[in-house]
Amino acid sequence: MASEPAEPLITVERLTRHYRMGPQIVHALDDVSVVIHRGEFVAVMGPSGSGKSTFMNLLGCLDRPDSGTYRLDGQEVAGQEGTGLSSDALAAVRNRSIGFVFQSFNLLPRQTALDNVMLPMVYAGVGHAQRVERALTALDSVGLRERARHRPTQLSGGQQQRVAIARALVNDPLLLLADEPTGALDTVTSLEIIGLFQRLNRCGITIVLVTHEPEVARFAGRVLNFRDGRLIDDVNQTPEAAA
Amino acid sequence: MTAWDALRAALDSLRANPLRSALTMLGIVIGVAAVIAMVAVGAGARDQVLRQIASLGTNLIMVGQGSIARGGVKLGAGTASSLTEDDALAVLSEIPGVVVTAPSVRWGLQIVAGNQNWGTVLFGITPDYMDARDWSVATGRGLSDEDVAQANKVVVLGQTVVRNLFGGGDPIGEPVRVFSTPLTVVGVLAEKGQNTQGQDQDDVIFVPLSTAKRNIPGMAKSNPRFIHTMVVKMRDGTDMAEAQAQIRDLLRQRHRLVAGQDDDFWMRDLSEVSATRDASSRALSFLLAAVAAVSLLVGGIGIMNIMLVSVTERTREIGLRIAIGARRRDILVQFLIESTTLSLIGAAVGVALGIGTAMGVAALAGWPTLIQTDSVVLAVVVSGIVGVFFGLYPARRAARLNPIEALRHE
């Protein structure tokens, strides 16, 4: 950990996203440039409406910028002059290289934890026997192997979020994107989840996480601050170790 | 996403709302069941008619005395003795392909046995008639050439007549009377049942042609060679239209009819009967197709409606699936498979219900029914097409959702 982070995983240059609301143009993201290296744990902060989610959606290939470039793992996801990957290729990137964690978990309510975790492999063309094995391993890594047959309604909020994290991990992504993953959880559970993120990060996965809470941001090695769509502050810090 | 994954997802989602899924399928179920049951009933009836016609023989030509004007009104029937036994002989000897000509006279009368009497129809015939019309004898014997030659006072009874005159008893050898003539029963005809017009074919008695003419008062007073009808049996594979034309020419010539004069006889072959039946069954098929189309259309609209509801309800799920790597095509296929599964399950239930209904109709109403495999295959294929067609719009809507907005939905 003492050595400098190696190759850049994310290279964003002059990334801009605006929405036209009648005569008005809302600059949701305005001229943002940033480099994130492999193995980093980055917290994204800022007031409501500052563009955090917009930034995450662009990193997550759910949205395309109006201008600017975005390279992920050396691949030009969005290039100048609107060049970039096709919609199917973006789907493949989301499927293989990125894991999403949402504030509201977004588990399919009628499916078991195991089925939920297996879902990304459905779109990755993984064979059925392997799906179960890998999903159980992922559930194991979030400490919920014995809850594999439970439905989301039979799990606590923290457990549901851990199932969602297992789902995000199951295709071995390079990057974990979490938009306010602890927003719906109490303090104790939030700390549990953030501890889990920290452990995963130590195993080598790059994490970008949006949060409103400074207590959560303390556990990251770097904090990006947004305001009015702009990146106004970028500080490295010594992360606090979770219990 | 493999087809199997999509099918599992579809079944899962249909199971989530079993009542709603069932109600949605109802249109397809009823459409398919109605088509299969109605086709089965129609085919059963048609098959019965065709078998009856085949049993009459499609290579028969009936020739009768008296003319029929256009519109079916009989003119001059029973007036001049236009048709004779000699005509029958001439047809047999001069028209190529004729196997048999069977002349006959017929008369409605009362038959008396002991103190019982019964109104029936007497046919004065030759043995050839029984052969041509496919009559056989159940007990006793049929009429012989000798009976005809000697005008024997013998009679063969139809089953209905036997039932009404003798109850369950054996009539062979018993005396009966028609007008004042005593006859001896020598045989009983095998049962034939109803004809295509629903008339009882077993309510007949057969006597030798000569006996009928000699003993029925007033029957042959103007011309002893006179007959009412003759059945002409052609060799199998004969061109019936051609044969009819030749017979017509021969009879017109023998009856000395000049050009422009109407025929003084009528003629028809039984293939005409089957042609009318064909036409009416074609009309029935058309009606069926219309019923099927309407009910499948309604069923399809029901499916589209419920799929649109489903897409709206599952907006977040769609957003999530896109976020974790589903391509637009995967979403499209998932919803298409769901709508098609819905319609095909409906079709399967409809097939079962249709076959059940057809069998129920056969058992309860006694109608003959015949399940047509092609109607089953067609109904299922069309249901599948309906599922795809009416599922397409909702599925495209799902596939075009913006994942960010979809994930924010609710």
Ligand SMILES: Nc1ncnc2c1ncn2[C@@H]1O[C@H](COP(=O)(O)OP(=O)(O)OP(=O)(O)O)[C@@H](O)[C@H]1O
């Ligand atoms: N689809 C959209 N149409 C119009 N404006 C939008 C849209 N999405 C976002 N915006 C605007 O872009 C700006 C940034 O929104 P964004 O969701 O990125 O903020 P955020 O930092 O995530 O806020 P919060 O902390 O409340 O989640 C806001 O002003 C928002 O109103």
Ligand SMILES: [Mg+2]
């Ligand atoms: Mg946000």
